[in-house]
Amino acid sequence: MIGGSVSNFGFIRDEWPELYEACQRAESYVLSDAQAAGKYARSAVEAVVEYLFVEVFGLPEPYRSDLNARMNDNQFKLRTSVVNAKMNIIRRVGNDAVHEKRKLSSREALELLRHLFDVVVWTVKHYSTFPEAAPLGSRFDVEIVKRRAPLTAEQQIALAKRIKADQEAAERALAERDATLAERDAEIARLRQQIAAAQAADTTADSPDYREDDTRRQLIDLLLHEAGWPLDQPRDREYRVEGMPVIPGVNESGVGYVDYVLWGADGLPLALVEAKRTIKDPAAGGPQAKLYADRLEAVTGRRPVIFLSNGDRHQIWDDAAGYPPRAVAGFYTRDELELMVRRRALRRPLTAAPVDTAIAGRPYQLRAIAKVGEHFDALQRRALLVMATGTGKTRTTVALVKQLMAQGWVKRVLFLADRTALVSQAGRAFSEHLPDVATANLTSDRVTKGRVYLSTYPTMMNLVEGDRGPRGERRFGPGFFDLIVIDEAHRSVYQKYGALFDWFDGLLLGLTATPVDDIARSTYRLFGLEPGVPTDSYPLDEAIADGYLVGPEGYSYDLGFHRRGVRYDDLSEEEREEWDTLDWDEESDHDDPPIEVEAARVFRTLFNADTVDKALAELMTHGHRVAGGDRLGKTIVFAKNQRHADFIKERFDAQYPHLGGDFAQVITHASSYAQRLIDDFSQPAKAPHIAISVDMLDTGIDVPEVLNLVLFKEVHSKTKFWQMIGRGTRLAPGVFGDTGDPSTDDKSGFRVFDFCGNLDFFRMEPADRAASVPASLGSRLFATRAALVSRIAPGTDDAEARASAAAWLSEFVAGIPAESFVARPHRELIERYRDIAAWQAPIGAVEAGDVAAALGGMPTAVADDDEQAKRFDLLLLRRELGVMSR
Numbered sequence: 001m002i003g004g005s006v007s008n009f010g011f012i013r014d015e016w017p018e019l020y021e022a023c024q025r026a027e028s029y030v031l032s033d034a035q036a037a038g039k040y041a042r043s044a045v046e047a048v049v050e051y052l053f054v055e056v057f058g059l060p061e062p063y064r065s066d067l068n069a070r071m072n073d074n075q076f077k078l079r080t081s082v083v084n085a086k087m088n089i090i091r092r093v094g095n096d097a098v099h100e101k102r103k104l105s106s107r108e109a110l111e112l113l114r115h116l117f118d119v120v121v122w123t124v125k126h127y128s129t130f131p132e133a134a135p136l137g138s139r140f141d142v143e144i145v146k147r148r149a150p151l152t153a154e155q156q157i158a159l160a161k162r163i164k165a166d167q168e169a170a171e172r173a174l175a176e177r178d179a180t181l182a183e184r185d186a187e188i189a190r191l192r193q194q195i196a197a198a199q200a201a202d203t204t205a206d207s208p209d210y211r212e213d214d215t216r217r218q219l220i221d222l223l224l225h226e227a228g229w230p231l232d233q234p235r236d237r238e239y240r241v242e243g244m245p246v247i248p249g250v251n252e253s254g255v256g257y258v259d260y261v262l263w264g265a266d267g268l269p270l271a272l273v274e275a276k277r278t279i280k281d282p283a284a285g286g287p288q289a290k291l292y293a294d295r296l297e298a299v300t301g302r303r304p305v306i307f308l309s310n311g312d313r314h315q316i317w318d319d320a321a322g323y324p325p326r327a328v329a330g331f332y333t334r335d336e337l338e339l340m341v342r343r344r345a346l347r348r349p350l351t352a353a354p355v356d357t358a359i360a361g362r363p364y365q366l367r368a369i370a371k372v373g374e375h376f377d378a379l380q381r382r383a384l385l386v387m388a389t390g391t392g393k394t395r396t397t398v399a400l401v402k403q404l405m406a407q408g409w410v411k412r413v414l415f416l417a418d419r420t421a422l423v424s425q426a427g428r429a430f431s432e433h434l435p436d437v438a439t440a441n442l443t444s445d446r447v448t449k450g451r452v453y454l455s456t457y458p459t460m461m462n463l464v465e466g467d468r469g470p471r472g473e474r475r476f477g478p479g480f481f482d483l484i485v486i487d488e489a490h491r492s493v494y495q496k497y498g499a500l501f502d503w504f505d506g507l508l509l510g511l512t513a514t515p516v517d518d519i520a521r522s523t524y525r526l527f528g529l530e531p532g533v534p535t536d537s538y539p540l541d542e543a544i545a546d547g548y549l550v551g552p553e554g555y556s557y558d559l560g561f562h563r564r565g566v567r568y569d570d571l572s573e574e575e576r577e578e579w580d581t582l583d584w585d586e587e588s589d590h591d592d593p594p595i596e597v598e599a600a601r602v603f604r605t606l607f608n609a610d611t612v613d614k615a616l617a618e619l620m621t622h623g624h625r626v627a628g629g630d631r632l633g634k635t636i637v638f639a640k641n642q643r644h645a646d647f648i649k650e651r652f653d654a655q656y657p658h659l660g661g662d663f664a665q666v667i668t669h670a671s672s673y674a675q676r677l678i679d680d681f682s683q684p685a686k687a688p689h690i691a692i693s694v695d696m697l698d699t700g701i702d703v704p705e706v707l708n709l710v711l712f713k714e715v716h717s718k719t720k721f722w723q724m725i726g727r728g729t730r731l732a733p734g735v736f737g738d739t740g741d742p743s744t745d746d747k748s749g750f751r752v753f754d755f756c757g758n759l760d761f762f763r764m765e766p767a768d769r770a771a772s773v774p775a776s777l778g779s780r781l782f783a784t785r786a787a788l789v790s791r792i793a794p795g796t797d798d799a800e801a802r803a804s805a806a807a808w809l810s811e812f813v814a815g816i817p818a819e820s821f822v823a824r825p826h827r828e829l830i831e832r833y834r835d836i837a838a839w840q841a842p843i844g845a846v847e848a849g850d851v852a853a854a855l856g857g858m859p860t861a862v863a864d865d866d867e868q869a870k871r872f873d874l875l876l877l878r879r880e881l882g883v884m885s886r
Contacts, residue, residue, distance in 0.1 A: 008117055008144050011133045012124060019047050023120065027113055030145050034109035035097045041112045042067075042094020045087050048123055052080065056127045062499075067091055068465055069499070077312075083122045085219055085278050085312045086115035092222050101472035111218065114140045216278050216311035220260070223314075224273075227331040228473040229262055236260060239272075241295040258292045261304070262337065269296045270337040271305040282308040282315050286325060289317070305337060316505065320344050322379055329503045332479035339411060340479070346408040350377050353407050359433045360399035362548065364538040365392055369400045371536040372509065376409065382508040382527040384489065388540040389513040389726025390549050394426050397485055397511065398433045401452070405437070410482040414504065415454045416497075417487040418699070421675060423454045425702060426487065430454070453481070457497040464503055481506040488512055488699055488723070494526055501526065513726055515539060518718040540722070540729065549729040552709075554752045554759045556766040557618065612651040613821035615712065615755050620656070620859065621822065624707035624751055626684075626736060628777030628867045633707030633735070634681065636727055637692045640713040642670055645692045648712065652690070655820040658861035664690035667697060684735070699723045704730035707747065711754040714761075721762050725752065775857070777870050778812075782856035783849070784877040785809055789839055790848035791884050801880070806839035808862075815861030826854050 007013075009023040026040035046067050053059050053070045057079060062069040070076060071091060077084050090112055096102050117140040125134035224231060231237065237260055244256040260273035274289035276282055289306045297303040306317040308325065316332075317325040321344050332340065350373030355366055364387075372383045387393045397415075404410035415430075417423050420443045427441045430452050440450035443459050446467070455463070460476075467475040481504050486493065489510030494501070501508060510527055512519065516539065521531045529535070543549040624633040639645035645666045652664045665688035667677045674696065681691045684705045691697055698720060706728045715721045728750035737745045752759070759766050775783075785805040792802040814834040818827050832838050833851055864870055 006144055006147065008113070008141055009120060011135060012120060015128070015130045015133065016124075019044060019120070022047060023116060026109075026116065027145060030109045030113055031106055034104040034106050035100075037109035038094045038097030038104045038112060041090050041109075041116050042098060044116055045090040045094070045119060048119060049076075049087065052076070052123065052127060064461070072499070083119045085216070086119050088312070089218050089222065090115055090119070092226075096472050099468075101468060101470075110142065110145065113145065216275055216309075219311035220273065220275055220309055223309075223330045224260070224262075225472060226474050227477050228333045228469075228471075229331070231260070233263075235263070241292060241299070243295050243298065244291055256288075256292060256295070258296070260307075261296070262331075262334070264334065264338055264341075268300050268302045269304040270302075270334065270341060271307055271332070272296065273307040273309055273331070276308070276310045278310050278312055280310055282310045282313050283325060286315075286317065290319070293319075302341065305332070305340060307331060318344075321347075323381075324379075326381070326505075327502075328505045329478045331477070332505075333473075333477055336477070336479035343408060348407045350374070350403065350407055350409070353403055356399050356402050356433075359402065360392060360396045362392065364543075364546075364548075365396045365399070368396055368536040368538065369403065372400060373403070375535050376404075376507060380528065382510075382529075383535040384510040384512070384524070384527040384529055386512055386514070386516055386519070386534045386537040386539070388538060388543045388549060388729065389723065390730040391538055391543050393487075393511045393513070394429045395433070397509070398429055400509070401430075401483065402434060402437075404483060405451075410507070411451065412481050413452045413483045413485065414460070414481040414506070415452065415485045415487065416457055416460060416500070417454075418457060418493065419696070420456060421678060421696075421701070422487060422699065423456055424675070427454045457493065457500065460500060461497065464500070476504075478503055478505045480504070483507045483509060486510045489523060489526075494522065498526075512719075513540075513722060514719045515722060518722075540726075543729075548731070550731060550747055550749045552725055552728060552752045552764070553749055554754060554764050554766045555618070555622065556754045556757075556759045557615070558757070609651060612648055613655055615710070615753070616648075616652055616655060617821045619708060619710055619753055621857075622751070623753070625776060626705075626707070627865070628737070628870060630776045630778045630867075630870075632689055634684070634703055634705045635690045635708040635710065636697050636701075636706060637664075637690060637710040638698065638713055638715075638724055639692055639694050642666075642668055642694055644712070645694050648692050655817065655822075656859050657817055658815060658859060660687075662687040664688055664692060666692045668692075668694040669696055697727065699726075701727060702730070703727070704732040704747070705735050706730070707732075707735070707750050709750065709752045711752065711756055711758045714756045715758050716761070718762065721758060728752070777867065777874065778860075779852070779856035781870060781874055781877070782809065782812060783852035784874060784881065786843075786848040786852040786856075787845065788877060788881060788884075790843050790845045791881065794840065794842060803840070805877075806836060809839050810834060810836035812860050812862045813855055816855065816858045817861075820859065823858055826858070829854055830858075 007020075007024040007027055009020055009027065012023070013020045022040055022044035026037045026044060029037035029040065049067060049070050053073070053076055057076065059070075059073060059075050062073045068091065071084070071087055080087065093104065093108060093112055097104055121134050125131050221231060229236075239258040239261040241256045241258060242254060244251055244254050246252060246254045258272050259275040261269050262271040262273070264270045272289060272292055274282075274285035274292065276285045285308045286306075289308060293304055293306055303320045306319065306325075307328075308315040308317065314328050314330065315325040316328040317323070318340060321340075351370070353373060355369050357366070360366070360369065368385050368387065372385070375383045385393065385396070387396065401410065401413055415423070415426050417426060423441060423443050427439055430437065430439045434452070437452055438450035439452045439454065440448045442453055442455035442463065446459075446463065464474070464476050469475065484501070484504050484506050486501070486508070489512045508527065510523070512523075516532055516534060516537050519532075519534070524531045524533075527535075540549065540551075544551045619635065619637075620632060623635060625631060626633045637645075637648060639648055645668055649664055649666050653659075653661055656663065665671075665677055665681075667674055667681065667688075671677060677688065677691070678697075678701065680686050681688050682703045709724065709728050711724070715724065732747035733742070734745050735747045739745055752764075754766075758764075785808055788805045789802055789809065792798045794802070796802075810833070813830055816823050816830050816834075818824075818830050823830060829851065833855065
């Protein structure tokens with residue numbers, strides 16, 4: 001053994017050698033290098049947590065698989081409650097050592113070793129296959145540590161080599177992990193059985209004395225240091241107060257000692273901390289803390305905020321502001337407490353407070369702001385607004401924030417969304433409507449300070465844990481934000497990122513478009529509300545009835561594949577060749593291609609060209625069109641996955657090559673310059689006009705001109721379904737033209753093309769697909785020119801006009817992609833009338849009308865983007881026809 005032959009951890013040397021090595025290394029460095037001891041202690045406790053979390057408890061991974069998230073998982077904390085506080089001390093101090101946040105003393109390193117010893121003894125006794133090895137009633141022996149010789153230079157070199165070898169071995173073990181997963185699962189099952197048997201036998205004495213009072217104080221000290229409290233003055237701890245109630249046998253003198261007092265820059269108390277033993281509920285200290293607060297207020301004239309803590313759980317109690325005690329994740333900084341104390345006098349009621357109607361002036365928006373104000377005035381700290389997509393949730397929030405700031409409730413705000421694009425969009429709204437309030441987008445700039453901070457959930461999770469000051473103090477502590485806004489608040493967000501809402505102590509505002517009855521009960525519980533009763537609600541049907549949104553027309557198609565799957569025998573020869581060349585290794589237990597693919601696997605493995613072509617043809621034929629009907633309106637296609645999206649794009653370009661390859665674009669998280677594509681899509685006249693998305697445009701994208709949605713994947717979440725539908729509900733005045741007639745110019749609805757049974761699944765009534773589609777400007781020009789050619793005989797005085805029309809018609813037909821899905825049935829007609837000779841010859845009116853009906857609406861490479869010029873041409877051609885008919 002390096003550095004000595006005796007160790008406090010010798011009882012695990014044979015059964016748990018890897019952990020023993022880490023523990024004894026930490027032990028060997030306590031007196032010679034406290035920093036190294038802290039690092040190795042943290043490494044050792046990480047190994048214990050890994051063992052308990054994965055192999056013993058088998059818990060599902062939290063939002064991320066790091067030590068902090070695992071150690072503070074609710075189920076893990078419940079099962080390790082006796083030693084969880086000690087684990088957290090080792091983690092926190094060890095992190096400081098690893099990241100060089102501060103220099104550890106030998107005394108601190110020794111305390112870490114005491115805690116590590118207790119953690120290991122408890123784990124061996126209760127959750128190992130060798131509980132009898134746990135020392136009976138023994139304590140950590142400091143004399144053993146003192147006898148450990150410091151490492152020599154040669155030993156340090158040997159240790160470095162050994163560590164490197166251990167790292168390489170660990171990497172090899174990790175690489176082999178997947179291959180041995182099944183074997184390991186079986187071993188874990190056997191291990192758990194052995195542990196259960198050992199626990200049933202329980203032949204050892206109970207756990208040693210864990211000195212919970214020391215643990216509690218060390219944890220509270222750490223948390224206060226993180227909040228910037230140095231605790232370097234005698235009056236910071238055990239502060240003497242007189243005038244306490246005299247209780248015979250308990251307090252004969254009337255003197256009390258406040259565990260911690262947190263002082264302001266003016267020398268007056270800002271807060272006190274009443275500490276209880278770790279096993280006690282912190283609320284038990286409430287009556288005593290209130291008496292301490294009374295005495296401090298009587299002497300200083302300021303009533304302090306009260307913190308109640310057992311080192312693991314904490315409560316804050318600002319009784320001067322009327323709030324009851326509530327759970328909090330840690331302590332406030334001096335600046336935050338000073339603001340809280342000042343706010344007692346500065347804060348004014350929200351009920352009937354003015355609202356900036358230039359930001360949010362619609363009646364339902366004003367009602368929502370008023371409801372939230374009533375909620376907060378009644379000392380309810382969490383509110384939930386249910387507002388249909390497109391009704392202005394963000395603008396309502398901006399107006400509410402302005403009101404809260406003006407009334408003295410809020411200084412700093414955190415706006416959270418699940419995607420960077422949504423964060424940027426919200427940032428633009430705050431900057432536009434609150435230009436005097438500094439905003440900071442943490443996804444792109446993590447340094448800039450502001451009053452409104454915007455972030456994605458993962459970014460904020462990382463910043464909470466990792467963004468520290470030079471002395472280890474947190475930048476974003478529990479009291480940093482006065483208001484936290486959760487965009488699209490629903491169950492999945494809370495399940496993944498609930499730790500954020502537990503961490504921050506500010507007022508909480510949730511926003512969601514999910515219908516009231518479809519919101520999970522757990523979401524209502526998060527906001528302290530009765531299921532089905534949000535703070536305020538403005539549903540889609542009401543918004544449509546009030547004229548603030550437009551409704552969907554649902555077109556449902558049964559193409560069969562998503563319900564019945566695909567059989568090899570049903571494919572064309574070309575598709576069978578593609579089937580045979582696919583890589584089926586991940587989908588099959590043998591090398592041969594399968595003879596069929598069930599419905600659930602269709603999108604994962606095979607994208608049928610004929611099916612996609614049919615779907616695109618329906619969209620191009622029946623979708624809402626703009627530019628006089630000559631161009632498909634803005635459309636979002638919701639694809640299953642990246643391969644599916646790429647395949648749809650490939651088939652579109654093959655069917656409609658005349659559109660130049662940029663008419664339809666894939667916009668996913670894997671796309672290069674995705675935000676640039678979204679910006680282009682948001683411009684009405686600019687390509688792309690079809691956005692093929694995978695989970696990126698489902699929420700938050702604000703393009704009022706969207707006229708068509710294509711559901712090309714199954715959706716089983718009501719929340720997600722209505723978010724997707726919400727992409728088309730926004731008003732778009734003048735999207736169809738500028739004639740001055742709102743009935744024809746303005747958007748009055750949008751179309752949903754469902755190819756995967758979603759409308760049926762969510763009981764959305766489909767529209768009549770046979771509804772007429774207005775003829776496009778191009779098809780009307782075709783029909784008028786064809787009629788003109790049929791009316792003018794070759795060789796007459798109007799031969800020049802006839803020749804011009806014939807040339808245009810021939811060019812139009814020649815530009816039709818004959819191999820496209822929609823053109824195939826008319827291939828013979830296309831071949832005939834692409835030749836100008838067919839138009840130069842005499843043609844009857846009936847024949848000309850039939851050709852116009854069949855080919856006039858076809859896609860063609862003949863493009864003229866000048867809508868007004870085409871309308872003028874149509875007017876002249878029709879007048880010319882009118883003259884001929886007289």
